[in-house]
Amino acid sequence: MAELPIKSAQNNLTQADIILLSQAVQRLETSSVAARIGYVLGMPIEKALAALPGHWSTIVSRITRTALEKALDAALLSLQANARLKPAGNKTHKILAGISGAVGGSFGITALAAELPVSATLMLRSIADIARSYGEDLQDWDTRMACLTVFALNGGGGRSQDSADTSYYAVRSFLSKAIGDTSNHIAVHGLSKEGGPMLVKFLNAVSSRFSVPVSEKLAAQSLPLLGAVGGASVNLIFMEHYQQMAKAHFTVRRLERCYGKTQIETAYQQILRENIKALRT
Numbered sequence: 001m002a003e004l005p006i007k008s009a010q011n012n013l014t015q016a017d018i019i020l021l022s023q024a025v026q027r028l029e030t031s032s033v034a035a036r037i038g039y040v041l042g043m044p045i046e047k048a049l050a051a052l053p054g055h056w057s058t059i060v061s062r063i064t065r066t067a068l069e070k071a072l073d074a075a076l077l078s079l080q081a082n083a084r085l086k087p088a089g090n091k092t093h094k095i096l097a098g099i100s101g102a103v104g105g106s107f108g109i110t111a112l113a114a115e116l117p118v119s120a121t122l123m124l125r126s127i128a129d130i131a132r133s134y135g136e137d138l139q140d141w142d143t144r145m146a147c148l149t150v151f152a153l154n155g156g157g158g159r160s161q162d163s164a165d166t167s168y169y170a171v172r173s174f175l176s177k178a179i180g181d182t183s184n185h186i187a188v189h190g191l192s193k194e195g196g197p198m199l200v201k202f203l204n205a206v207s208s209r210f211s212v213p214v215s216e217k218l219a220a221q222s223l224p225l226l227g228a229v230g231g232a233s234v235n236l237i238f239m240e241h242y243q244q245m246a247k248a249h250f251t252v253r254r255l256e257r258c259y260g261k262t263q264i265e266t267a268y269q270q271i272l273r274e275n276i277k278a279l280r281t
Helices: 006-010 015-030 033-041 045-049 056-076 090-133 141-152 168-189 196-221 227-259 261-280
Strands: none
Touching: 015 168, 015 227, 015 261, 033 045, 033 196, 033 227, 045 196, 056 090, 056 141, 056 196, 090 141, 090 196, 090 227, 141 168, 141 196, 141 227, 168 196, 168 261, 196 227, 227 261
């Protein structure tokens, strides 16, 4: 069957919404935190990663999972859904993230276990604030899972992952069953001993992806030449990257609520194919 032209999936979308979706595709598929950190370092992030001990990935994975658990407790469980459409206040979160990164940069690799939960909490509060500003209900566990999903959106793929496995809808598909199981289970059991294990399962899935950019962040901040100022810069890059991922993610979710998930996913994939084709010509 011949491929349908791109406009076929966008017949019901307004021109403004087509532009918003195209911008979301650009952010979600090409924005790379590793490339931005590498620019600050003045060298590819792989060179900084090579300086880390071989066993460090296991340690980072454990610290990342713990950081997300603490961030969830501190950031989401106390949030209210009032003033839903008030613009998100991102500047305060960026300033605090910079301060946190300056501390991490001053003490290097040993500060990760203390600094990452603080950074992750600030990031999750910012992500939740963005979700609220896009009309999401923060009291809904599906929304809370969608906030955590942002940590799995690395943008442009991980350094050792196939691009087909790292595209936006592939990541959402990977996490969808865990999200549904967790939301439904907690709705019935709450955050009790019966509901907790499902949340841990979901956090494990997210942290397995988030640990990749965390390792890149750690490698950059552990360099002696970076110091406190460089550590703050890396944290600001990190915060801004996930704020942009959140804006794009919740733009897509808003459009899905308006037009239906199937139509938006189809339009998204067609825009992505057109973008890839344009780059090759």
